[in-house]
Amino acid sequence: MLLLQVTDTAKKVIDTISKVAQTTPLPDSELRFGDLLIKGGWVMIPIAILAVLGLVIFFERYFTIRKASKDESSLMVQVRSLMIDGKLDSAIAICRNSNSPLGRMLQKGLLRIGRPIKDIEGAIENIGKLEVSKLEKNIAILGIVAGIAPMFGFLGTIAGVIKIFYDISKTDNISMGVISGGLYVKMVTSAAGLLVGIIAYVLYNVLNIMVDKVILKLETDAIEFIDLLEEPSK
Secondary structure, three states: OHHHHHHHHHHHHHHHHHHHHHHOOOOOOOOOHHHHHHHOHHHHHHHHHHHHHHHHHHHHHHHHHHHHOOOOHHHHHHHHHHHHOOOHHHHHHHHHHHOOHHHHHHHHHHHOEOEOHHHHHHHHHHHHHHHHHHHOOOHHHHHHHHHHHHHHHHHHHHHHHHHHHHHHHHHOOOOHHHHHHHHHHHHHHHHHHHHHHHHHHHHHHHHHHHHHHHHHHHHHHHHHHHHHHHHHHO
16 A cells, blocks of 8 residues: 555656656757857967968968969060060060069069070079069968967867866766866867868968969969070070
8 A cells, every 4th residue: 555655656756747847948058169169278279379370371371372373474475575676674664563573583584684594594593482482471380380280189188188087086976077078178179279270281282282383384484585585596
């Protein structure tokens, strides 16, 4: 008889709990992106700085290289026409006003006219190297970002492991609630570091490919210019 009463009471308690659980709204446990970043701890600060630095360098170099890679075929045609007509000063003025790597290379070559071809080639090559170094400015920093960001993520992983063991030692309790804080630090910093590193690596290679195309174009135009200088002697 007593067992039946306990059973009935237990059923009533279970029914009551079920009804309360159905009628009580669940708390909003959605994890926002900003909250997720905060969970990563202090390691997220240098990772964020690296991300901003990488983006700033990429966009600044991208527009600079894109400007340098614009089509200069009209400049070559104008210089060729003026040289054939003997208007050397006008050709130099056009190259100076173009304000482009090719224009500065041609200007240096035009100013050396009258000297041996080897001297003209050397002057153009030196200006070309200088222009390429200007285009490659700060691109190496983007490569450094690509290498350092994952290391900071790994550092965050180590910090997360330390936090897990510290929390366990303080509470003497191995539960998901205790270790979740350290796991957040581990996973968030590792993911953020790898993400920033991958993006920086891709952007680094994109800029290098753009610079290589500019170099190829400058070399082609320089060869065309030297051929133009040698035409009268043929």
